[in-house]
Amino acid sequence: KQEVTQIPAALSVPEGENLVLNCSFTDSAIYNLQWFRQDPGKGLTSLLLIQSSQREQTSGRLNASLDKSSGRSTLYIAASQPGDSATYLCAVKDSSASKIIFGSGTRLSIRP
Amino acid sequence: EAQVTQNPRYLITVTGKKLTVTCSQNMNHEYMSWYRQDPGLGLRQIYYSMNVEVTDKGDVPEGYKVSRKEKRNFPLILESPSPNQTSLYFCASSYQGRPDTQYFGPGTRLTVL
Numbered sequence: 001k002q003e004v005t006q007i008p009a010a011l012s013v014p015e016g017e018n019l020v021l022n023c024s025f026t027d028s029a030i031y032n033l034q035w036f037r038q039d040p041g042k043g044l045t046s047l048l049l050i051q052s053s054q055r056e057q058t059s060g061r062l063n064a065s066l067d068k069s070s071g072r073s074t075l076y077i078a079a080s081q082p083g084d085s086a087t088y089l090c091a092v093k094d095s096s097a098s099k100i101i102f103g104s105g106t107r108l109s110i111r112p
Numbered sequence: 113e114a115q116v117t118q119n120p121r122y123l124i125t126v127t128g129k130k131l132t133v134t135c136s137q138n139m140n141h142e143y144m145s146w147y148r149q150d151p152g153l154g155l156r157q158i159y160y161s162m163n164v165e166v167t168d169k170g171d172v173p174e175g176y177k178v179s180r181k182e183k184r185n186f187p188l189i190l191e192s193p194s195p196n197q198t199s200l201y202f203c204a205s206s207y208q209g210r211p212d213t214q215y216f217g218p219g220t221r222l223t224v225l
Contacts, residue, residue: 032212036216043219044204044216046214046215097212099170100145100160100170101157102156104152105154
């Protein structure tokens with residue numbers, strides 16, 4: 001059974017730093033992996049989607065990588081800003097493109 | 113505006129009283145899904161649907177029902193709610209083919225007394 005883990009559960013860094021969030025999964029047979037942002041009391045906003053055949057995706061200051069063989073994905077945030085403070089979740093879609101498993105998230109706080 | 117809507121946004125009910133949470137999307141997406149979010153447990157998939165009249169169980173389907181009679185709607189039915197179904201519920205939709213970015217609704221906070 002697929003399991004998705006995000007470590008650390010919480011992270012606090014000063015503004016301006018570059019940082020990396022981690023996501024690991026136990027079954028490498030995935031269809032895709034998606035990174036989301038969730039603000040307190042709000043829904044989820046998609047940040048980046050990486051298909052199983054891709055190695056990375058970029059959007060602005062965000063870069064997500066995927067290494068299926070090692071069961072890992074990272075979300076790199078460059079030049080962090082207080083507005084980046086939120087919970088970041090990764091989700092894996094299984095190889096049949098049906099079930100989706102979420103990690104429990106990393107709560108990120110950017111200190112001004 | 114492309115969106116996923118859920119109703120109601122907040123609901124307090126009592127044990128055993130049947131309820132339905134509606135979900136609707138206007139993007140002509142084939143794939144729709146329900147999740148519940150609980151502290152410490154993250155988001156867990158309840159049911160998903162890959163197209164009209166096609167539904168299947170996610171990781172935590174017990175106590176829930178769904179139907180997909182139309183492409184745009186995917187209601188979540190709790191026929192006899194219990195306190196352990198108190199949670200934050202999200203509906204999401206996407207294309208079945210690529211790109212299959214998931215779009216989420218705003219959430220429904222359900223309290224079962």
